[in-house]
Amino acid sequence: MERVSVVTNVLKTNEEAAEANRKLFDANGLLAINLMSAPGAGKTSVLEQTIRRLDSRNGMAVIEGDLQTSYDADRIKALGVPSHQITTGTVCHLDARMVARAAADFPLDRVKLLFIENVGNLVCPAEFDLGEHLRVMICSVVEGAEKPKKYPLMFHQSEVVILNKMDLLPYSGVDLAELTKNVMEVNPAATIFPVSCRTGEGFDAWIAWLNQALDKHLNKGTSPSA
Amino acid sequence: MHELALAQNILEICETEARKRQASAIRKIKLRLGDFTGVVREALEFSFDIVKENTLAASATLDVERVPLEVRCPRCDKVMTPPGQDICLLCPECSGPLEVMAGRELQVDYIEVD
Numbered sequence: 001m002e003r004v005s006v007v008t009n010v011l012k013t014n015e016e017a018a019e020a021n022r023k024l025f026d027a028n029g030l031l032a033i034n035l036m037s038a039p040g041a042g043k044t045s046v047l048e049q050t051i052r053r054l055d056s057r058n059g060m061a062v063i064e065g066d067l068q069t070s071y072d073a074d075r076i077k078a079l080g081v082p083s084h085q086i087t088t089g090t091v092c093h094l095d096a097r098m099v100a101r102a103a104a105d106f107p108l109d110r111v112k113l114l115f116i117e118n119v120g121n122l123v124c125p126a127e128f129d130l131g132e133h134l135r136v137m138i139c140s141v142v143e144g145a146e147k148p149k150k151y152p153l154m155f156h157q158s159e160v161v162i163l164n165k166m167d168l169l170p171y172s173g174v175d176l177a178e179l180t181k182n183v184m185e186v187n188p189a190a191t192i193f194p195v196s197c198r199t200g201e202g203f204d205a206w207i208a209w210l211n212q213a214l215d216k217h218l219n220k221g222t223s224p225s226a
Numbered sequence: 227m228h229e230l231a232l233a234q235n236i237l238e239i240c241e242t243e244a245r246k247r248q249a250s251a252i253r254k255i256k257l258r259l260g261d262f263t264g265v266v267r268e269a270l271e272f273s274f275d276i277v278k279e280n281t282l283a284a285s286a287t288l289d290v291e292r293v294p295l296e297v298r299c300p301r302c303d304k305v306m307t308p309p310g311q312d313i314c315l316l317c318p319e320c321s322g323p324l325e326v327m328a329g330r331e332l333q334v335d336y337i338e339v340d
Contacts, residue, residue, distance in 0.1 A: 002338065002340075003336055003337075003338050004243055004244075004338070006243050006337055007336075008334050010236055010239065011232075011235065013235060014235075091231070093228055095231075128228075149312055152262070154264075156262075156313075156326075184316070185314040185315060186314070186315060187315070189323060
């Protein structure tokens with residue numbers, strides 16, 4: 001019997017593919033955002049509202065990840081934004097190779113902002129780098145104030161946490177201050193935006209932040225998080 | 227349940243190493259698994275037992291070493307191992323943000339081969 005030192009990251013293959021994606025995105029000067037949340041937190045609704053309000057709507061593209069159906073991609077296409085649906089079958093997260101195949105569908109030189117809407121899941125997507133520059137997660141306030149503590153990794157990995165469905169807060173019994181405090185405890189650097197897709201509350205602040213991140217990225221040609 | 231994908235990755239990494247050494251079988255796989263990962267150990271072990279069938283690792287045991295979460299406060303210059311499962315990355319003394327030093331490991335450390 002012989003002992004062989006390996007010392008290799010289990011996610012090495014995905015990380016290499018993610019790095020290749022990032023190089024491709026950088027070569028085209030676009031900003032890629034990985035959008036994550038539990039199922040039903042409102043990823044596609046936030047995207048719809050974001051598309052409607054964004055200055056640079058023409059340069060947008062969206063990759064949609066779901067287990068089944070193209071409902072989400074159809075909603076994005078209805079707004080005039082190119083969209084590619086990945087159906088993962090039974091796989092609970094997107095990986096970098098799936099994103100590489102989907103990205104080949106777009107004329108990337110004309111894209112400035114690429115949103116990758118991950119499969120709805122609070123656990124698995126947090127482990128898989130897709131080659132994005134920024135991670136944005138959505139937590140709807142009705143999910144409960146303790147969600148960041150129960151699923152700390154995704155909250156920890158995200159630069160931005162959008163707290164959606166603020167219109168339902170009065171009916172939810174959830175204390176917004178407690179939810180915000182829990183987000184900050186697992187991610188002290190998080191930027192938090194409470195929003196409502198129904199009333200439009202909070203979107204001005206999120207869109208201003210996004211436009212700024214986009215300007216910074218397009219001018220520098222590098223990651224705003226770097 | 228991304229543990230199945232991870233088990234597949236572990237198998238590929240180990241088989242590649244074993245083939246380089248022209249080994250006939252993998253007997254043991256030592257894995258380092260951080261507490262601050264989204265991985266369920268039991269699900270990973272279960273998945274590995276499924277993917278290892280009819281491979282060089284068919285009779286291999288998966289030895290998982292837990293790596294506890296370790297954090298550092300840059301302001302207090304202190305390294306800490308937070309107790310319990312309620313993760314709080316704010317310094318208990320100065321309330322400043324803590325850096326994660328260990329606990330994110332998901333690494334094949336070594337294999338034992340014949």
